[in-house]
Structures are given as C-alpha cells and as structure tokens.
Amino acid sequence: MCKYLSFNCVKNLLQGIDIFGLAVTFRIFSQKNHKTHFGGFVTLLIVFPSSVIQQQNYVFQPExxxxxxxxxxxxxxxxxxxxxxxxxxxxxxxxxxxxxxxxxxxxxxxxxxxxxxxxxxxxxxxxxxxxxxxxxxxxxxxxxxxxxxxxxxxxxxxxxxxxxxxxxxxxxxxxxxxxxxxxxxxxxxxxxxxxxxxxxxxxxxxxxxxxxxxxxxxxxxxxxxxxxxxxxxxxxxxxxVNNYVHTDDGLIAQNNRIDRIVSYYxxxxxxxxxxxxxxxxxxxxxxxNKEIVYYRQYPKLVMLFSQLGGTFNVLVGIGCLLCWPISQLELNRKIINSAFNIDQSVIDLIETKKDSKKKSKDKSDFQIKNNQIQQSNQNYSNKQDTHIDPEHAKNSQKLQSETAYQSQDRIFKIFSQSFSQVKLKLRDYIMTYFNFFCSKKSNKSLMIKYGTDILYSHIDIFNIVNKLIELEKLKHLLLNEDQIKLFDYLPKPTLKLPKAEDQSMLKNNKLASLNKVTLQVSQENDQQEIKLDQLSNQSTQVNNQSSLLFMPQKTSEEKAKEAHEAFNKIINQSSNINSDIDKKLISMIDINLLSYFKQNFDQPFNKSIQFKPFQFNQIAQKNSYQVNPEPQTEKQIVQQIDNFVTEEDCINPFYESKAKHLASKVFGETSSNKQEDQTSISESSNYRDFSQLSKHKMIRNTALKIKIDSSYAYSINQL
Structure with missing residues (x-):
C-alpha cells in the first residue's frame, strides 16, 4: 500500500513540474488558434529570409x-x-x-x-x-x-x-x-x-x-x-562581366545550384x-580579371531552432505587435457574423442617410405607379360595363407587373438589411492600431466590441458550468428516475470509416429485411420478444440517425429550405396548432422572414427568393377585370390560423398596445383612400366590420396581424 502511494506521489510530482504540458482550449474552425493571411505573410518575412553575401573575385581566364x-x-x-x-x-x-x-x-x-x-x-x-x-x-x-x-x-x-x-x-x-x-x-x-x-x-x-x-x-x-x-x-x-549566383535552398541538407548571368559592366x-x-x-x-559572385542561403530547420532566442525573439515580438490586433479584429468580426444579424443602420449612419434618399425616391415612384393602377381601376368601374377592353387590360397588366417587381425589390432590400454582416475595409484594419489614442470610436468598432462582450460573457467558464448544471436540472425535470438511468447509459457514437460504414448499413438493411420475413413466417414467437426486437431495431435506427457528431454541416440555403418546409408542415398539421412550442417558435421568427413564409405558403422553396406580389396588387388586378369583385377579407386569414393567438396573447400589454396602434393607423389610412379606388373601399369596409366586433376580438385579430401577417399590414401602410 505504501509503495502504491509513493508511486502515485512520484507520478503526481512529475506531472506537476512538466513544462511541456499542452493547454486545453476551445477550437475555432478545428484550429487551436485563429490565424490570418496577414500573419502568415509576416511569418514568412521573419522565418524565411535569405542571407546574401556578395563579393568580387579575381579571375585569370573568364569562361x-x-x-x-x-x-x-x-x-x-x-x-x-x-x-x-x-x-x-x-x-x-x-x-x-x-x-x-x-x-x-x-x-x-x-x-x-x-x-x-x-x-x-x-x-x-x-x-x-x-x-x-x-x-x-x-x-x-x-x-x-x-x-x-x-x-x-x-x-x-x-x-x-x-x-x-x-x-x-x-x-x-x-x-x-x-x-x-x-x-x-x-x-x-x-x-x-x-x-x-x-x-x-x-x-x-x-x-x-x-x-x-x-x-x-x-x-x-x-x-x-x-x-x-x-x-x-x-x-x-x-x-x-560574369555574375554567378550560388543558391542553397535545402531545408535539411544542402541543395546548391549556380546561375551564370552575363551583364553589362x-x-x-x-x-x-x-x-x-x-x-x-x-x-x-x-x-x-573580374567576376561578381553572390551567395544565397535560406535557413534550414536546424538554423531555425537555433534562432529561438535573441534577434529572432525581437522580430517575433514586432510581428506580434503587427499581427495580433488584426487577428483579434478579424476573429471578433467572424464571431459577430456567425452569432448575430447586424443592423446596418446602426453600423454606418452615413450610408443610411444616403440610402434614405434613394428609398424615398423609390417610394414616390412606387406611389405614382400605384395611383395609376387605382385611377385606371376607378375609371373602368365607373363605366358599368362587363366588356373587357384588351388595350386597357394590357396597360393595367404592365403597370401591375412593374409595381409587383418594385414590391419584390423593396422586400428583398429588407431581407438584405435584416440578415447583413459586418464587413471591414482596409481603413478599419489600419485604424485598429490607433484605437488606443482615439477617444471617439467608429460605429463598427463599437458594435463589434459590444457583440464580443456579450459572447465572451456567455463562453465564460463559470457561465458554461452553470449551463451544465441547468441542463442536469432540466434532465431531472423532464425525465423520471428510470428514464434518467437509461439516458445515462445511452451508447456513444461509433466511429467508422466511410466504406466500413456503408457496408454496415447494407448489412443492417439485409438483416432487417430477413427479420421481417422471419416475423411473418413464425407466428408462434412470444409477443414480448417481438416487442423487444422492435425496440432494438428502433434504437439502432435512432443511433444511426441521431449521431449529432456525424451530421454534415448545412449551408444557409439548406437551412432556409428546411425552415420553409417545417413552417408549412406546422401550419398543415392540425394536431400541432394548439402546441405552445409551435406558437412560441412562430412568434420568435424574424418578422420579414415570417412574411416570406406566409406569402409563399404551400409553395416549394425558391433559393432566388422570388417573392409573390402583395395581396393588394392581386385584388387590384382582379378588380380590373370584374365589375363586382369579391375582395379577400381579413376574416379569411383569421380563420386559417386563428388558433395561434391565445387569450393570454390578447391580454398581453405589449400586443394590446401594438394592436390598438396598428388598428387605428390602418383603419384611418384605408378609409382616407375611400374615393380613390374601388379596392380600397372594399378593404376599408372589411376593416369596419372588424371594428364592430367586441374589443377583445379586435385586439385578437390585430395581434394576429402583428405576429403572423405583419407583412400584409406593412404593404397596405406603405401604399
């Protein structure tokens, strides 16, 4: 026993004085350190310079x-x-x-x-x-x-x-x-x-x-x-004169070559x-009797190891002063872009002011086109004739397509602003060296510092330990004692080579098919054994499908496509409509992304994000060909997804204030355009029908528009 204790003491002592221990750190892109191209360039300048010696030799017989x-x-x-x-x-x-x-x-x-x-x-x-x-x-x-x-x-x-x-x-x-x-x-x-x-x-x-x-x-x-x-x-x-350049560029042993160059003297x-x-x-x-000789020698591995002190350390220190600020700034930028969506209006106020002028011009052009459609529809409805003028219909379709295109372009700009990233210019990297002396920092640097401070607070070791404790508490809250025991004994993912993995999958498929045939033939097996076999097959499938460590990394396009399909499934499955988790997820989706999902409901995902025209334009197009149009009402929209807004959501002070403000704003603006277009009249009458409902029902419907159909209300407000 004493010998065993003494052996452990010696082993612990040796581990304690080990100066070659490796630090356990987090990884970024499978690397221990964040590295940049600029740092690699400076490393080449420091580590791989060539030493050159020039001399003039006396030669009796030039070749x-x-x-x-x-x-x-x-x-x-x-x-x-x-x-x-x-x-x-x-x-x-x-x-x-x-x-x-x-x-x-x-x-x-x-x-x-x-x-x-x-x-x-x-x-x-x-x-x-x-x-x-x-x-x-x-x-x-x-x-x-x-x-x-x-x-x-x-x-x-x-x-x-x-x-x-x-x-x-x-x-x-x-x-x-x-x-x-x-x-x-x-x-x-x-x-x-x-x-x-x-x-x-x-x-x-x-x-x-x-x-x-x-x-x-x-x-x-x-x-x-x-x-x-x-x-x-x-x-x-x-x-x-003859010039001879002797070069030794061998990394381990000598690798000499001679270049002869004849030049004017x-x-x-x-x-x-x-x-x-x-x-x-x-x-x-x-x-x-003259020739010029140059000797070039590139450092070898032995020389590099011997230069780990003295001048080499000075050069490395200078390189650190040059590279570390840029590397830290680039690391912070990548972390910010991977974790947050950036509001460009906060980053660069000057560019926002320039863009606002262009947006106001686009908005005025959009308003003119829309007024032309409304005037055309009004004049056409006053004729009281069911006959369709081909020339008028052609012009109306042309204006309608132009307006729809501008609508799509405006929404696309909203998406690009909502999901934009921080981009740095050469000036931003240079200003990194002078931030210590500048009292006023740029909006980009403030945004990056604010975002990194938030992220670093979450990856702090104490915060990680607390999150692990909370995860254990959540496990005990959701699982009973027997489930926890099984959960703790779940197998680890099995590491296999790609070819071996493919072969094992083929074998599992063959065994599964044989088991099915055997189960169909042998009806005399015990029911308990059949259940156990089914559970084992299910566990095998779960282990194969739920190995999170082997799941391939998905691109942004693939994630958007899967999110669109999942949204359609949640809406179509009536059994999940009353799920609290579904309602919370939909309420937390970005308002612009939710608008795109709603407009392209039950449609295949389009990676080019070709938005459908606004519902207002569809109504205007319908009115240009019909005398007595049947406008779409808000009740039809409410009837489709009414169950997503609960009583608690309606009495929420946030949704209540937003709902009242939006309802008064939309009702007032739609009624002000009553005499301009027949479509606006029909829509404002629909809104008056909503206003005649009870106060609770009005708040419910307008809250629904804020959470689910905000894009439609936004388009009506802008037009």
Whole structure:
C-alpha cells in the first residue's frame, strides 16, 4: 500500500513540474488558434529570409560566352546628323571580325608564343528572329530594325573569352569606315551626311534580382550612343562581366545550384586623330580579371531552432505587435457574423442617410405607379360595363407587373438589411492600431466590441458550468428516475470509416429485411420478444440517425429550405396548432422572414427568393377585370390560423398596445383612400366590420396581424 502511494506521489510530482504540458482550449474552425493571411505573410518575412553575401573575385581566364539569339541580342547602326538610322554602302562600310589570341608554350624556349588569328563574321539586316531573349521582344519591336545590322543566324561560333594576358583571349570587333572608291557618293555628299555621325548599339542587360529564388535576374533592353566627326575617330570598348549566383535552398541538407548571368559592366572610349577612313572601331570583350559572385542561403530547420532566442525573439515580438490586433479584429468580426444579424443602420449612419434618399425616391415612384393602377381601376368601374377592353387590360397588366417587381425589390432590400454582416475595409484594419489614442470610436468598432462582450460573457467558464448544471436540472425535470438511468447509459457514437460504414448499413438493411420475413413466417414467437426486437431495431435506427457528431454541416440555403418546409408542415398539421412550442417558435421568427413564409405558403422553396406580389396588387388586378369583385377579407386569414393567438396573447400589454396602434393607423389610412379606388373601399369596409366586433376580438385579430401577417399590414401602410 505504501509503495502504491509513493508511486502515485512520484507520478503526481512529475506531472506537476512538466513544462511541456499542452493547454486545453476551445477550437475555432478545428484550429487551436485563429490565424490570418496577414500573419502568415509576416511569418514568412521573419522565418524565411535569405542571407546574401556578395563579393568580387579575381579571375585569370573568364569562361567563354557565346552570342546566340536566345542568350544575347545585339544590333547596331549608324545615324546621320538628324538622328535617322540608315544603311547605305555608298556612304559607309561595315566589317566585323572575331579576333582570337592563343598563347602556346614553346618547348625549345620554355616561353609562350602569341598566335593571332581572325575570322570574318557575316552581318545582315535585323529581323524579329534575331531577338529571342524572353522579356525583351517588345523593346526591339519598337526599333527601326530594318535599318540595323545583326549577326547572321547561321553564325553560331561568335563568342568572347578571357582577357589579353590570358592563355586564350577572344574579342569581337566592328569597324565602320567611310566609303571610298568609284561606287561611293561624291565627297561633298558623304561629308554632308557624315558631318557628325552617331553610332548606336541596341542590346540587352541582365539586372540581378537576388530576392527571386527561381530566376535571380531580369533581362531588359539597353541602348548606347557615341559621336564621331570628320577630323577624328573613336575606339570604343563595351565590357561585359560574369555574375554567378550560388543558391542553397535545402531545408535539411544542402541543395546548391549556380546561375551564370552575363551583364553589362562599363564602356570606355578613346579619341584618335583621323588618319584613315575609319570612323568607329568597336570592341566587345570581358572586364579585365573580374567576376561578381553572390551567395544565397535560406535557413534550414536546424538554423531555425537555433534562432529561438535573441534577434529572432525581437522580430517575433514586432510581428506580434503587427499581427495580433488584426487577428483579434478579424476573429471578433467572424464571431459577430456567425452569432448575430447586424443592423446596418446602426453600423454606418452615413450610408443610411444616403440610402434614405434613394428609398424615398423609390417610394414616390412606387406611389405614382400605384395611383395609376387605382385611377385606371376607378375609371373602368365607373363605366358599368362587363366588356373587357384588351388595350386597357394590357396597360393595367404592365403597370401591375412593374409595381409587383418594385414590391419584390423593396422586400428583398429588407431581407438584405435584416440578415447583413459586418464587413471591414482596409481603413478599419489600419485604424485598429490607433484605437488606443482615439477617444471617439467608429460605429463598427463599437458594435463589434459590444457583440464580443456579450459572447465572451456567455463562453465564460463559470457561465458554461452553470449551463451544465441547468441542463442536469432540466434532465431531472423532464425525465423520471428510470428514464434518467437509461439516458445515462445511452451508447456513444461509433466511429467508422466511410466504406466500413456503408457496408454496415447494407448489412443492417439485409438483416432487417430477413427479420421481417422471419416475423411473418413464425407466428408462434412470444409477443414480448417481438416487442423487444422492435425496440432494438428502433434504437439502432435512432443511433444511426441521431449521431449529432456525424451530421454534415448545412449551408444557409439548406437551412432556409428546411425552415420553409417545417413552417408549412406546422401550419398543415392540425394536431400541432394548439402546441405552445409551435406558437412560441412562430412568434420568435424574424418578422420579414415570417412574411416570406406566409406569402409563399404551400409553395416549394425558391433559393432566388422570388417573392409573390402583395395581396393588394392581386385584388387590384382582379378588380380590373370584374365589375363586382369579391375582395379577400381579413376574416379569411383569421380563420386559417386563428388558433395561434391565445387569450393570454390578447391580454398581453405589449400586443394590446401594438394592436390598438396598428388598428387605428390602418383603419384611418384605408378609409382616407375611400374615393380613390374601388379596392380600397372594399378593404376599408372589411376593416369596419372588424371594428364592430367586441374589443377583445379586435385586439385578437390585430395581434394576429402583428405576429403572423405583419407583412400584409406593412404593404397596405406603405401604399
């Protein structure tokens, strides 16, 4: 016994000093913490930065770089004194060569002998095929490429290599000279054109983008110009340089790759006296003994764990200051939208004022259309003729459809306002950081704070414990002692894989069918056993159907459809009309949603919410085709659902005051329109019939309109 107690003491001691214990918290969307996209972006900036080291290295022999259309685009041409590109061999001549220097070891002397060779390079007029570097085609399309020189496409061995002191040195040379000979223009014309000639080159340059992991450079178009004259010539050197980007982006082990990027470094020019027809002597080669190297390394898992202190904590603290206010605001917004319907008039008063002007305009237009219908019906009824005018009927139907459409649109706006949600803009997120310094807060922030305070008070641990105690009390109140014992022993939901669950359902169906056949054949079984089998089958069905943990999440459309069907069933089932729960549920439904259910009673659910026209418009349409119409009375409506209003509801002070106010308001307005329309006369007479009833009956009927038919009274009042 002592050993057992000592073992428990040691175990409790170890549990008490455990610093790796997990906190038990509520979950939101199956996550321990509420996370946002903004927080993930800041996390990437903190956790996954690349460390970059740049250095310039001395290189004795730069490796060759070949001028191919897919790697290097190059075009050049001569411009006159007005800046126009032109190709005219009667004015100037162009020659391009590849100069190759090789230093070969002499075995006799032990020294290197210089071997110089040249190879001519063919030049042609440029076409779009000469410019194939990705991202630069648009730049060259805008140039006068038909007046520029390019390398011939069959020239695949144009390259540069090394520098002059290296063992292998190759450079590309272009010479532009004034035309001399019998096939050239005369001297005066040539000198007029070549008074100040300008050499222009159009090529590409690769800009290093060290932050781009996949392609650490971007290619752009580049142009350079040099001017010569009649008395001097220029020697120009266009220098390139090799850039090497070493990248290690392995998460655990090293994953090295090298990207070679050739880019423009600089250019030099020398001015020489002109002693020959030569105008420009242009060279392309490497910068002397230089290359640029970049080292990029992304953090590995070991490095991330080692950075859990020091600078990393500072960055995390800054990230928390940036992310937590936004994450908290977004969490509060989602909680508010999931628990409440938001009144937009309270959130944004300015938008409400703007909308009120538009609503008043729509209301006036709606009133004009309605007056036209009433005037048309009045004129038509004064003729005392049963003959139907087709043209008049067509116009009346047109006005009627327009009025019905506007009625539907107005009710749809009511629904959108009743079931709207809080939406935040970028300004609201930015103002979150300044709420501490602002004395006056916006309506949105006040609404969110008020709603979250209410919800947090309900999810407080003490409130949850009290609710659990109340649930236990309710269980003892509704169930007897034996039922409580069975309730406590109800099985837990069985967790199965989808395929196994489907197979078990098929087996249960087969067993159920076999049991039915067996019960039909064997009539000699004991009645008590049959009852027990039936109860077991029912319990199996209940367990399969009532597993709340496995019920799929329903969308808002599915919930609305089921609510509409349930409303129709409750109204149609006469046995449930006197149910107190049904009456309380219907009285608690949103007044606008209840109006939609009432208008679409016994109709299939329409997800587009196409509301039926108001009953007033249906009466007006009927009057436009009949001399002695039979208007619908309020008694017919009361007779359908009269039992939903009890005596207690009628003497309730709230319903009594509302009923008297609504009755006086509706009776007065309908009687004021007595001489405008025959429909209004018939309806007001119906209301006078109601007013002749007893005081108790009037309050009963008007209370019925407040609870069940508020939409109809609202439409009459607005019209």
């Amino acid at each position: 060759p770089f070949y001028f191919t259309p897919k790697l290097f685009s190059f075009a050049f041409g001569l411009q006159d004194s007005f800046g126009n590109n032109f190709i005219d061999e009667r004015v100037y001549k162009v020659k391009s060569t590849l100069q190759i220097n090789r230093r070969v070891l002499n075995n006799l002397t032990g020294k290197y002998d210089l071997v110089i060779s040249q190879r001519d390079v063919s030049l042609v007029r440029c076409t779009l095929e000469h410019f194939q570097v990705d991202g630069t085609q648009d730049y060259f399309i805008k140039l006068p490429i038909d007046q520029l020189y390019c390398f011939a496409l069959n020239e695949t061995q144009i390259y540069i290599e090394g520098e002059f002191s290296a063992l292998n040195f190759t450079q590309f040379n272009i010479q532009i000279s004034e035309c001399t000979g019998n096939q050239c223009l005369d001297t005066m014309q040539r000198q007029k054109i070549l008074f100040s000639p300008r050499l222009g080159i159009y090529t590409i340059d690769n800009i290093i983008q060290i932050t781009n992991n996949g392609k650490p450079y971007v290619s752009v178009g580049k142009n350079l110009f040099w001017v010569s004259g009649l008395s001097f010539q220029k020697e120009i050197r266009y220098n390139l 600089d250019d030099t020019e020398q001015i020489l006296d002109r002693s020959s027809p030569l105008l420009f002597n242009f060279y392309i080669d490497y910068e002397k």
